[in-house]
Amino acid sequence: MENNLKNKVFSRDGFTCQKCNFIDLSASDLEAHHITPKVFGGSDILDNLVTLCSICHNYAPDSEKLFLKYLDEKIDGTILNTFRYSQYSISRKTKTGMKSSFAKGRHIAKAPKGYKIVNKMLIPDENSNEIKQIFQEFLDSSISLTQLAKKSNMTPTGMKKLLRNTTYLGKVRFDNKESDGQHEAILDQQLFGQVQQKIKQLGWS
Numbered sequence: 001m002e003n004n005l006k007n008k009v010f011s012r013d014g015f016t017c018q019k020c021n022f023i024d025l026s027a028s029d030l031e032a033h034h035i036t037p038k039v040f041g042g043s044d045i046l047d048n049l050v051t052l053c054s055i056c057h058n059y060a061p062d063s064e065k066l067f068l069k070y071l072d073e074k075i076d077g078t079i080l081n082t083f084r085y086s087q088y089s090i091s092r093k094t095k096t097g098m099k100s101s102f103a104k105g106r107h108i109a110k111a112p113k114g115y116k117i118v119n120k121m122l123i124p125d126e127n128s129n130e131i132k133q134i135f136q137e138f139l140d141s142s143i144s145l146t147q148l149a150k151k152s153n154m155t156p157t158g159m160k161k162l163l164r165n166t167t168y169l170g171k172v173r174f175d176n177k178e179s180d181g182q183h184e185a186i187l188d189q190q191l192f193g194q195v196q197q198k199i200k201q202l203g204w205s
């Protein structure tokens with residue numbers, strides 16, 4: 001199937017698996033599934049295609065009737081996350097090797113603030129300067145987490161996560177392991193380290 005059509009299917013469905021609601025803006029873990037399979041005369045048209053994540057795609061029944069029932073039975077995609085990650089590590093071992101799997105950014109579901117996803121890669125966007133300012137302000141001032149979050153239109157929890165996000169150092173996290181990513185760092189190690197130090201002093205959980 002041509003990528004153009006695939007992209008049309010994914011964007012129509014909001015890059016969301018239509019069974020488990022898993023969202024993957026990089027589309028690396030999504031499949032365009034045929035409702036009527038090609039062997040039964042189904043064609044490559046938008047109306048015959050539906051977005052599924054690779055797991056829901058794996059288990060999808062072939063017959064159209066069973067498939068529509070399958071599609072109707074919604075499940076909570078977060079429950080599948082355990083399997084997603086083990087699936088990644090399997091494909092990592094068997095197919096691509098860890099580095100290139102990271103490089104393809106297949107684990108990236110959503111770009112953190114300061115980055116956008118272009119061709120499945122993280123690229124610093126127009127907010128990347130704001131990230132530096134946030135880290136600097138947090139370090140230099142006694143601004144509260146709530147205030148800092150407010151300034152960037154974020155929740156305190158989101159801000160907490162942002163201030164600890166090693167993506168900004170060019171790292172990728174995967175299966176609880178960290179490794180060098182292929183994307184550009186927004187922050188230098190020193191500023192990031194000082195912020196982690198301050199977080200520690202503040203005793204954040």
Ligand SMILES: [Zn+2]
Nearest residue numbers: 017020053056
């Ligand atoms: Zn799914």
